[in-house]
Amino acid sequence: MTLAVLLCGGALSEGRARVVAAASAAPSGFTVQPRIADPACNGGRGLELPAHLGQIPVVASAVLSDGSTLIAISSGGDPNRKSVALHSVTPTCTPNLAFGQAGVATLGPAQPAPKAPSTTGWLGGLQIDAVAPAIGGGALLAGGYGDHWVVGEITPQGQPDRSFGTDGWSLLPFREEAESVVQEPSGEIVIGASKGSGCCVTNSMAALSPAGHLDTAFGAGGREAIPTGEDSGVAPPVLEPNGDILASVGYGNMGCWGMSLEMLTSTGQPVPMFQQRLGRFWETLRLDAFEGDVYTDGSGFTVIGTGQKPCYGFKPSRSATGLIARFSADGQQIGETIKFPSSMDGAVQAFPDGNDTLIVESPYANRTELTIEALRPDGSLDTGFARDGVAQIRTPWRGANAALETMVSISQAGPHTILFVAQDGGNQIQVLRLNV
Numbered sequence: 001m002t003l004a005v006l007l008c009g010g011a012l013s014e015g016r017a018r019v020v021a022a023a024s025a026a027p028s029g030f031t032v033q034p035r036i037a038d039p040a041c042n043g044g045r046g047l048e049l050p051a052h053l054g055q056i057p058v059v060a061s062a063v064l065s066d067g068s069t070l071i072a073i074s075s076g077g078d079p080n081r082k083s084v085a086l087h088s089v090t091p092t093c094t095p096n097l098a099f100g101q102a103g104v105a106t107l108g109p110a111q112p113a114p115k116a117p118s119t120t121g122w123l124g125g126l127q128i129d130a131v132a133p134a135i136g137g138g139a140l141l142a143g144g145y146g147d148h149w150v151v152g153e154i155t156p157q158g159q160p161d162r163s164f165g166t167d168g169w170s171l172l173p174f175r176e177e178a179e180s181v182v183q184e185p186s187g188e189i190v191i192g193a194s195k196g197s198g199c200c201v202t203n204s205m206a207a208l209s210p211a212g213h214l215d216t217a218f219g220a221g222g223r224e225a226i227p228t229g230e231d232s233g234v235a236p237p238v239l240e241p242n243g244d245i246l247a248s249v250g251y252g253n254m255g256c257w258g259m260s261l262e263m264l265t266s267t268g269q270p271v272p273m274f275q276q277r278l279g280r281f282w283e284t285l286r287l288d289a290f291e292g293d294v295y296t297d298g299s300g301f302t303v304i305g306t307g308q309k310p311c312y313g314f315k316p317s318r319s320a321t322g323l324i325a326r327f328s329a330d331g332q333q334i335g336e337t338i339k340f341p342s343s344m345d346g347a348v349q350a351f352p353d354g355n356d357t358l359i360v361e362s363p364y365a366n367r368t369e370l371t372i373e374a375l376r377p378d379g380s381l382d383t384g385f386a387r388d389g390v391a392q393i394r395t396p397w398r399g400a401n402a403a404l405e406t407m408v409s410i411s412q413a414g415p416h417t418i419l420f421v422a423q424d425g426g427n428q429i430q431v432l433r434l435n436v
Helices: 274-285
Strands: 031-033 047-050 057-063 069-075 084-089 104-107 126-133 139-145 148-154 169-175 177-183 189-197 200-208 223-226 245-253 256-264 289-296 300-308 321-328 333-340 347-353 356-362 369-375 390-394 407-412 417-423 428-435
Touching: 047 084, 057 407, 057 417, 069 126, 069 139, 069 417, 069 428, 148 189, 169 189, 169 200, 200 245, 223 256, 245 289, 256 274, 256 300, 274 321, 274 333, 300 347, 300 356, 390 428
Parallel strands: 057 126, 126 177, 148 177, 256 289, 289 347
Antiparallel strands: 031 390, 047 428, 057 069, 069 084, 084 104, 126 139, 139 148, 139 177, 148 169, 177 189, 189 200, 200 223, 245 256, 289 300, 300 321, 321 333, 347 356, 356 369, 369 390, 407 417, 417 428
């Protein structure tokens, strides 16, 4: 999870008081309603970046410790592509001239990629699926290289950090690709990944030392299995203050979606009785479909999303409802489950700010239209945000394939600011900041 949004818990902020009701279209192409585009981002106009995305482009982004945005562009469809293009954007939404060449760096592992067996069906080129801030500046990159997990670290200037792994890259002995990464305050790097597809997926987590070496004391020989499910994927790990690691796995097919959680200790061992305690929560709900997210709240974690009793068909069921539930780090529910009006959507992201929660939703398989809602602790809308607690964001692209091709990455960009990065499979990247 790369978005953490700061809202004003209860009181109406000065920024919210200045909200204008009319929609605004930025040169980046986003349409925002009401007008809450951040004026610090190119006067509120956003930014369009030319980008050669290649075949089956993969775009990942994150906001780094200095406030700059790093966007990684790689090609998942080119087995011969051995490098990734990195774009750095300043907090004011201009190319970061201190990074690479005029804000762009192209780099990859010096070592040759392992030769993937022809029977795997996986591609051998470099693909970056996740970006995360690195302690002390710079960034971590995680993905696949030659059908193996790979993690790299770059400096704030866009150069490989030669003290990490082998000349800045760590190629791990695990098949397929890493899809999430986060660095703990201790410097330990936690990675999440899925292997396989359809019915036959396995999910796991591993850890690297700050220098990029596999921590063989983590889990069982350096890797620990986490919950699985059909067509599942591993979200970025959530770090608890006590050092525990919350793993979140989204899964499902044909509208029968769900979310599984596992809490690991800092050494990669499952927290005793966590699954049993959390299982009682899901058993009480008796849902056939659930789309949601999870975040840490300082003393445990919060689950938020939308569930319904029948699996999702072509539209939400009348039983669809939003849910907020809070838990201690050992999986014990704290208080009652809070419900709020919400239709079943295809993607839900949720993030805290004091007593409030911001949720970002989009229709099933359609990231061209996003809704942002600010919720109070009782599930009601915080009407001090946007227009009566709701904002609408539309990406620039329309047409028959726009919904399937548009990818959106959302990150924290500072207090009261969130960042949207979007691409549609063409040769453009759109960047927009919202002042929330």
